[in-house]
Amino acid sequence: VEEIGTPERSIVTTCAYCGVGCSFEAQMRGDTLVRMVPWKGGEANRGHSCVKGRFAWGYATHQDRILNPMIRDSIDQPWREVGWQEALDFASGRLKGIQAKHGKDSVGVITSSRCTNEETYLVQKLARAVFGTNNTDTCARVCHSPTGYGLKQTFGTSAGTQNFDSVEQTDLALVIGANPTDGHPVFASRLRKRLRAGAKLIVVDPRRIDLLETPHMGDSWHLPLRPGTNVAVLTAMAHVIVTEGLTDDTFIAERCDLDEWADYAEFVRSPDYAPEAVEALTGVPAATIREAARAYAAAPNAAIYYGLGVTEHSQGSTTVIAIANLAMMTGNIGREGVGVNPLRGQNNVQGSCDMGSFPHELPGYRHVSDDTARAIFEKAWGVTLDPEPGLRIPNMLDAAVSGAFKGIYIQGEDILQSDPDTRHVSAGLAAMDCVIVHDLFLNETANYAHVFLPGSTFLEKDGTFTNAERRINMVRRVMAPKNGYADWEVTQMLANAMGAGWAYTHPREVMAEIAATTPGFANVTYEMLDARGSVQWPCNDDAPDGSPIMHIDGFVRGKGRFIRTAYVPTDERTGPRFPLLLTTGRILSQYNVGAQTRRTANSVWHEEDRLEIHPHDAEVRGIKDDDWVRLASRAGETTLRATITDRVSPGVVYTTFHHPNTQANVVTTDNSDWATNCPEYKVTAVQVGLSNGP
Ligand code: SF4
Secondary structure (H helix, E strand, O other): OOOOOOOOEEEEEEOOOOOOOOEEEEEEEOOEEEEEEEOOOOOOOOOOOOHHHHHOOHHHHOOOOOOOOEEOOOOOOOOEEOOHHHHHHHHHHHHHHHHHHHOHHHEEEEEOOOOOHHHHHHHHHHHHHHHOOOOEEEHHHHOOHHHHHHHHHHOOOOOOOOOHHHHHHOOEEEEEOOOHHHHOHHHHHHHHHHHHOOOEEEEEOOEOOHHHHOOOOOOEEEEOOOOOOHHHHHHHHHHHHHHOOOOOHHHHHHHEOHHHHHHHHHHHOOHHHOHHHHHHHHOOOHHHHHHHHHHHHHOOOEEEEEOHHHHOOOOHHHHHHHHHHHHHHOOOOOOOOOOEEEOOOOOOHHHHHHOOOOOOEEOOOEEOOOHHHHHHHHHHHOOOOOOOOOOOHHHHHHHHHHOOOOEEEEEOOOHHHHOOOHHHHHHHHHOOOEEEEEEOOOOOHHHHOOEEEEOOOHHHOOEEEEOOOOEEEEEOOOOOOOOOOOHHHHHHHHHHHOOOOOOOOOHHHHHHHHHHHOHHHOOOOHHHHHHHOEEEOOOEOOEOOOOOOOOOOOEOOEOEOOOOOOOOOOOOOOOOOOOEEEEEEOOOOOOOOOOOHHHOHHHHOOOOOEEEEOHHHHHHOOOOOOOEEEEEEOOOEEEEEEEEOOOEOOOEEEEEOOOOOOOHHHOOOOOEOOOOOOEOOOOEEEEEEEOOOO
C-alpha cells in the first residue's frame, strides 16, 4: 500500500473464486486496485475472507493476459494478432460456413461458471436464438449437474435449500464428499464455530479432512468409505433409520408422496442394505454407519453439506437423491438449521445453471419441450426455438470425433485441462473447423483454437454472481477492461456478426430480460440489489424479499419424492495392474486448474500437485516422502511427488488438479454419471511406482 499509495475510494464487489460468494471492497487509487478488503456488509461473509479472495486478484494485471484478438487458419499455424472486427468476421464466417454445410446443430457453445449471470444468459441465448441450436452446455456439467438432476427430481428445483446463516442453528452437520476448509474456507469457519459450540459432525469421505480436527468439538464420526460407494453408505444409513423406526412420520405424511414413500421404504428395508451387509464393500464398519444414522435422525436440526465427492461419480445423481431421501425421511427440510446444501465449487455455478446453460433447459430450469416456457422466450427473442434437447459437452466431443460437430464457442473454460480423458478432449477439439476460445490467458484448450477472443476479469465488468445459497450478489466494474470489452459485450458482438441485432448497452438490461422471462427472478433489479446488497431467489411477488430458506410449507414440486437408490458398482475396478483407487480434491491457496491463482503471489505456497499415499502402500512400493512417483491408469499416466500420510486409507491415493504440468485428468477415465454425464473424477483405478521424475 505504501508503494502504490493510500486508497481514494472503494467499490463493493464479489469474489470471483468459490461458491461462498464473499463481498469485498475493492479499494482504488485512480485506476489502480490497491487492495481487496472483505466487506462487513456482505451477507455471505460478514467481513471475513480467505487467502484467495483477499490476495489472489493479481492475475487481472498479469503479463500473461492476452489483450488483442488473434486468429489462424489452422492450429499448426502461428497466431496472427488482428483487430476485433476482423476476428469477429473470421469467427462468424467460419461458423456460418459450417452451418451452411453441416446444419445448424453442427456448432455449439460452452458457458462458464466463472462469468456473470448476464454473460451466461447471453451465451445460451447466442446458441438458441442466433445459432438456432440447443447445443449449449456449462462447465457445471463436470461438477454439479447431478445436483441439478437429483434435487429437481426429489424437491422440484435445483438449488441448495438454506442460507449460510442456517448453520448457526444446526445441531448436527453431515459433510459428505466435501472439504470445506480448503474448498469453501469462509463457510468452513462458520461451521467450525458451530462445531465448537457443540454441534455434532459426521464426515463421509475417503480422506480424513481437517474439519475432523476442529478443537473442542463435540461428538464426531468419520466414515472413510471406499471411493465409489457413497450410495451404499447413504442407503445403509436410511436402512437403519427406517428399520429402527427413527423416521419423522408426520413430515412424511404431510409433505411427501406416500405411494413413493411406501415403495422406497420397502426397498430400503432390504437386508442387502443393512450396514453389516455393506461393510465389506464400503470399508466402513457397520457399527459406525449405525451410530451415524442414529445421530443424524436424533438431532433436532440436522443439515447436510456436500461437494464434488458426491456428484463426480457414475452414481452422482443417485447419491444426490439418497441425500434428499435422508433429509425428507427425518423431516430435516424447510426450517433453520437443516436442509440439503450443495457447496458449489465455482463462484457462479448456481447462476450458470439458473441461466439456462444446459442443453435441455431454458433459464429457470424449464425443459425445452415445455411449450409454454418456449413461447415466453420465442416472444422475447423473436425466434422459433427447437423443442429437442441439444448436446452435452461429452456428446459434442463425440460428435466432433465422428465428424458431425464442427464449431464451438467456449467462454471462460479450459476444457482440455478440466474435463476428463484428456486424449478424447484433444481429439474432439482437433477435429473441429472452428474453435473459438474466449478467455484471459492462452490456456491449454487454446492450443486447438482458430480464434482467440480476449476475456475480461470480474474487476472489469458489471453484473451478478449467484452463490451456493442462491444469493444474487452484485459484481461491479472497478477498472476499465484491459482488452477493451467486457465479456458480455464480446458475446453481443459475435451475435451481431452472425446477423443478430442485439443492442444491450448495460448488463442491467440483460437482467431486466432475465426477470421478465424467468419467474424466480421476476422482482430482481440492479436498483434493488444496490439498495439491499443482495437477494436470494426466488424473488418475485410471492417472495418480494427473496427466499433464504426453501420448501418451508411445501416442496417446489408439491409433494417430495422418495426415489429408490439401488447401489450399482462403478465400472472402474481395481485389479492386479491397477490395485489402488485415486480420488481428487483441492488445496486452499489454489483454485481449479490454477489459471488465475498460479498467476498471483499465492503460487509460492503450493507449487505442485502431490500424491498422498498411505504409509503401508508406500512402503510396499519402496516410496519415501518427496519421491517422484509415476501415477498410471488405463487412460494415461503422469508424474508427481509423493506425500506419505495416513489421512488416506490403505488402497486409496489422492491428488489435486491445479497444475497443468501434472494434468491429473490424464489419468481419469471417461466413466460418467448415468443421468447427467458428469465425469467420474473421484474413482480411478491406478498403479503407483517410483519414478525418476518428469
Ligand atoms: Fe470467499 Fe470463496 Fe472468495 Fe475465499 S474464495 S474469499 S471463501 S468467495
